[in-house]
Amino acid sequence: MNLLSNTLYDVAIIGAGIAGTYCASVLQKAGYRVCLIEKGRGTGGRASSRRLPPQEEGVQQSCDLGAPFFHAKAGQLVNDIQQWLADDVIAAWPAADQADKGLAYTGIPSMSALTRYLAQHCDLYTQQRISHIDRTDNIWSLRNDSYKTLIKAKRVVITAPAAQTAHLLTSPDAPTAWLQQAHIASRQCLPQWAAVVTEEAEKSNSMLSNMPDMLEVDHPVLAKIIHDTAKPGRSNNSAGSNKSSRWVLQANLEWSELHKDSNVDDIGELMLAAFKQLLLDKAGASPELVQPDLTQPDLIIATPHLWRLGRHQPSSDVSNQVEEQQAGMLWDPSSGLAVSADWLGAGTIVSAIHSAQQLCQAMMVDGNID
16 A cells, blocks of 8 residues: 555645635644645646746746636635735736625736645645545545545545535445535536637737726627736736737636537637637727737637536525625534535635635534644
8 A cells, every 4th residue: 555645644635726725724724734635737726827838038937727816805805815915925906806796816926826825834745636535443545546545634625626526425434415415516517618819929009909908798609808918926917028918718608518528629719719700899899909810820829728617606595605705614523524615605716715714613613633
């Protein structure tokens, strides 16, 4: 049996997204021995960033292909936000502020910087998929696809998307009611296509130079357009910079569901064509703008990414929670098993954090570290 670590952890957290890394940070500071196990190459979850080819000077670039920012209303996460701002982990981004959702914040230099910051003092195991969990003699074993034990811990926190959580909750040591809840939530999760478009040489009078930095559209293909290089803390948005401009296109959920099994290259062509046509339509309403030439490769699209579990659409029974972006959690102190996730509430970054806060409070009230 080749464990990833010989440490018997107080808490093993499956998933290194927002909820998982927030839990890890709080519990580690409280004296728990904590580890994070992540199936991907790094932290982030839905706040992941994509690495882009380095520019001529060799500077590594990245782009927020998942959640581009998060909103917090007055009174929400005040202490956390103040600390993250002071530590230069996040920055306010007024371009994405919304009256009904609150002020917008984005990670710097990328959204995944926040999860890296939260996980910095915890043991982190990446590219490790946990497929089975079981409990013997009050100790949880976390196993991979081959049923090989990778980690042993006294408590387990699952922070995966609902469908993946449901798979783990098939364990005979997990409460049956939780499995049903995860199955229901998994049917409320919809896929979403996202892609990065680069304008190689920004033109001062192009349509893109006059576009808002964040735009939500009612469009048959696109839902949201985000000027990624306009965000604070990005390496190529300094004054006088003549570098390329990057935009993230998020497709709408209905179109993404319809095309979830389509060829990725075809998706790229469709999304780029939709973006160019949208620019033409807007330029037609503003004759002073230079209309983009659809025959010229001035806009280059990178391979799109499908978030198969991209958007959680909460059911009506949590409608009151949705407005306040609250989320619940699941905690069984007798077995030491827990679930913390955005899908237990509104499906937002703030609801993921609220879920993690509630869980950490419950865990520290219900039991000693040992």
